[in-house]
Amino acid sequence: MTTELGLPSLRGGTSRDPARPADPRLVDGFGRVATDLRISLTDRCNLRCTYCMPAEGLDWMPREEQLTDAELNRLIALAVRDLGIEELRFTGGEPLLRKGLEDIFSAASALEPRPDISLTTNGIGLARRAEALAASGVNRLNVSMDTLRPERFAQITRRDRLSDVIDGMAAAHAAGLSPVKINAVLLRGVNDDEAADLLEFALTHGYQLRFIEQMPLDAQHGWRRTEMITADEILARLEERFVLTPSDEDRGGAPAERFVVNGGPATVGVIASVTRPFCGACDRTRLTADGQVRTCLFATGETDLRAMLRGGATDAEIADVWRDAMWGKKAGHGIDDPGFLQPARPMSAIGG
Secondary structure, eight states, X not given: OGGXXXXXXXXXXXXXXXXXXXXXXXXXXXXXXXXXXXXXXXXXXXXXXXXXXXXXXXXXXXXXXXXXXXXXXXXXXXXXXXXOOOEEEEESSOGGGSTTHHHHHHHHHTSSSOOEEEEEEOXXXXXXXXXXXXXXXXXXXXXXXXXXXXXXXXXXXXSOOHHHHHHHXXXXXXXXXXXXXXXXXOBTTTTTTOHHHHHHHHHHHTOEEEEEOOOSOOTTOOOOGGGBOOHHHXXXXXXXXXXXXXXXXXXXXXXXXXXXXXXXXXXXEEEOTTTSOOGGGOOEEEEOTTSEXXXXXXXXXXEEHHHHHHTTOOHHHHHHHHHHXXXXXXXXXXXXXXXXXXXXXXXXXXXX
16 A cells, blocks of 8 residues: 555645656745645634534544644654745644644744744633743734624524633733734624624724635535625725725735725735635645645645655655645636535634
């Protein structure tokens, strides 16, 4: 078997392309270079958001399939040292459910060159861990919060934990994990009347707000474009209360289109993955909790690095397979293509 030989196992991936350049970085066939690694620490989550998973949850990944801390640290070090990765964003599921994650952050922060380290969390349990996260090397974090109303929070997440999230953000801010960014998804007929209220809350507390268009990554495959709140709608609702001006700062590969609020300095961001795709500037590569490289959030193929790790492959061999996977990255996610297929894995298993 290929795993016994330390060779890559491909799930819908492509074979090696001899045209791939000798560049040691993660270059793709369209000239993009991945410098941002998104790392899922677990597929488990302690919320049950309606746009992500069913009320009963999902069949979680068996522990033995998940990368060990040593395996994960090895891949991170390889990515920073040999592949030109400059930014690490840790995600889930809910990453705070991963035991010993502060040790993973400490190992990453000790690398040379030192990568920028960030975390995306739902905020549950953040209040008691914010200081430890900062001490372990996390630079900043994003917290998912879609509403300011406890009853709506319980409706969306199926858990009555809004106060925990708000307390967690305050603790993170106090610990120096700034800027604290809020990620919000507006759902038609549920919380779409709160756009301006959420921005007011962020401005009052010194947080940065980013709205995210709902994407077809739910486990139930119930996403419908016609039901999605678009970027244009989000901006229209914000402009009922605020004056927004497009930011003149270079966006680079950042997913959020930023707008200056009431003349500044505060800004608000909109991540319009569906209606205003930014694939042409994408600088990301992704690693799932079970060691699969994904070239895109919406990729239907994966490249298995876990098999290589456990099959005795060298760092050089793993790095070259990672480069080959990224060389085959598609031009865009293809949501508007008639043949678009939603990934089999939901967001909780891919990592945000």
